[in-house]
Amino acid sequence: MGQVPEDPPTATERATISDVARRARVSRQTVSNAVHNPQRLSLETLDRVQRAIDELGYRPQAAAQSLRHQRTGAIGFEIGTRGPRRANETLSPVLSSLAIAAVENQCHIVPFGSNTPTPMIDGYRAMWRSRLVDAFIIADTHHGDPRPEWLTRHGIPFVSFGRVWDDPTFTRWVDVDGAAGTAEAVHHLAGAGYHTVAFLGWPEGSVTGDDRRRGWARACEDAGVRRGPEGSSRQVLDDAMRAARGVVTALDPGSAVLCASDLLALAVHHVAVEERRRIGPDLGIVGFDGSFLAEMHHLSTVEQPFALIADKLLHLVRNALGGESPPVEGRLVIPSLIDRSSSSRLEPPTLS
Amino acid sequence: MGQVPEDPPTATERATISDVARRARVSRQTVSNAVHNPQRLSLETLDRVQRAIDELGYRPQAAAQSLRHQRTGAIGFEIGTRGPRRANETLSPVLSSLAIAAVENQCHIVPFGSNTPTPMIDGYRAMWRSRLVDAFIIADTHHGDPRPEWLTRHGIPFVSFGRVWDDPTFTRWVDVDGAAGTAEAVHHLAGAGYHTVAFLGWPEGSVTGDDRRRGWARACEDAGVRRGPEGSSRQVLDDAMRAARGVVTALDPGSAVLCASDLLALAVHHVAVEERRRIGPDLGIVGFDGSFLAEMHHLSTVEQPFALIADKLLHLVRNALGGESPPVEGRLVIPSLIDRSSSSRLEPPTLS
């Protein structure tokens, strides 16, 4: 009964649409339709083609689709340029979440970076010129960031994790509502019985830091809890411990310190240990970022919902590529508190 | 003088090889040659084409090249499947380094992953079937890892960061010589004047852990330094602190603890603070991994040379894709000690 003349392609020589078409004795286009518009085929044909597809393990070749559609389905994401290791530390959960979210969104992430501090834009240009990506996701934006302007000027689609400060008309961003996060922490601490909540943050002028501080200040009013002293420090442990000492010594038992980062919270933790205060019962501590650091030290922390963020970012990319009009405003996502023993007055943690 | 009829393509509608060919009044092939085989063109033509290329900002479109060459230049890298956050913690510097090394190697990395614990192979299959990647880099290999066997069986090119334990004939791997790293640390500690070096590691049976322990044991002999007690703990801070207490209490001033990871070193650090020992002068500490954690706590640590590793991995990928025969044996890279105050007896660190 006329077996297919050609050998079925081996694992290394994967099947093409023509292989499937021959085997199912239909045209290439019909195979394409079976994959993308099955309702166009008669049930009989569809079944035959489907079987051939399964037998050969056929999947359309991405490069050919890219060429045809003038879309690669890839999204560029810059990592590791700024700072040595610090930057990656914060960017890596974003990248992981993006990579995972990408498979569900039929696209993929292409991370890129360079060692040299200067190039920056060069990487974007190279990727764009060779059409390796359809769009970019930028993160770690700041005042004076040259990227948004450059990308806009060249008509390159992009979305941002973090508001685009220099261009308020740009709304394709997702950001974490830091103020909501610290506010939640304050309310939780108040409910747990702490009478005072101090704040350890970064020097004024950092937008995220100021945001987190604002949430703390406002929530203290709302929750009817005393506002403890404020401290500020760079994101370095020694500095942070100095600042933490200043804050902690001024606090009596039943107070808590809310921190703008887990590193700062760790500093408070260290100082508390130094001063033989029981973490939790005597001194509450809440950090920010949901990092490994906090988990290891049983520190409560405000966790950024990276999976949600990634999902929203990819939706915005689709929005941009689809030529749809951008949302009327950027999207703030609410972080959530991970409640550990460092924010509970009830019982002393098992480790002294 | 006969201007080019078509408008130069806008930023969004990037130039194709035909655009360049028209503008330089040559054939498409000549443009291609100008890019890839400039020596084939007469100087005059080359100059003309080069100018057109520059003016239009032309770069060959990756998708078309992929289609033609049946090579995408992309390499898959799985992340974030195993464990919640821990795994990414160790994989992310690898990914960053790979992404950076990739641009120099004319290729790019496509990270992928999934939330569910099971699929594993599915991600590889999907990427391979659609020919999104030419090869894979796997990391975090372990005994009983199904991936090497599966990839080999399907004839899919791959290289590994970490020995492929189940298949000694497979040599396309790069791994860190943990024993060499701990040995260097021991020699450094001996030279710095510590008379005893203890070891805090993981429970026996982990290949990397045992490797690091071996280097310590052997080097203690060579360096003529007393071998302090051994402790072992899972990679969790509470556990580690328990184990660290056991080790530290048995040590007199002038001893040091060498740890299989920075987290374990951090535990020793905490215990030392608890017991009011001066870190460095009284008690030396050396960690392993070169993490942020160690940097923040001024802990000496053995750093993995990720940039080198990434470079070697990409070379192996080229080797595999080029159809060349694999190297006769796997490649061990030597990590190096970052010397901080925690391994110096000289002067007390500024923070108490």
Add this chain to the structure above:
DNA sequence: TCTAGCGATTTGAACGTTCAAAAGACAGAC
């Protein structure tokens, strides 16, 4: 003058896919 040879350039085809349009099959209406 013819031809062989060489370097520079062009032509034609192909990589795998999908869009738009054409063609075929078949039913019901006139």
Add this chain to the structure above:
DNA sequence: GTCTGTCTTTTGAACGTTCAAATCGCTAGA
């Protein structure tokens, strides 16, 4: 028996690139 419409399937072309082969122009040798 022809026409119209609908549903299914096929045809032709194009996306941008590069390989292999063909062509062109020129010089040197017969």
